[in-house]
Amino acid sequence: MARRQGRANILTILLVAVVAVLGVGAYTFVPYYIDYLNMKEIASSSGLAWYASTLEKSGPERLVQGLKMKEIDYIDPSACEFRKEQDDIVVYCYWEAYAYYPMTDYYKILTFEVTTYVDSRGTVEQY
Secondary structure, eight states, rough: OOOSSOOOOOOHHHHHHHHHHHHHHHHHHHHHHHHHHHHHHHHHHHHHHHHHOOOTTHHHHHHHHHHTTOOOOOOOOGGGGEEETTEEEEEEEEEEEEEETTTOOEEEEEEEEEEEEOOOTTOOOOO
């Protein structure tokens, strides 16, 4: 039987290319979406901290503490706004992240937004 040696199958090359593109995409974008999920948790705990305390500064303090704990240093605490609407406490955060494509000068601006409502019973709703 004759065997071909040293020749790559076109399907193998295509599969390697698809895996490489998916890997670069994951390397570029996934960390920012993980930070988005962490920010939802931080905003929720900040709203609950303000709800549980009578001091208005306890919410922003918890936000700063959460950002340091999760090692999210590119989001400034001033990106979040704390306010009271009727009986609800609202934590609204908006920030942008620059996702640079590896080995290029190109980047994509990703925008994220988290809105957390804590009602008078301590129930949390997020959008």
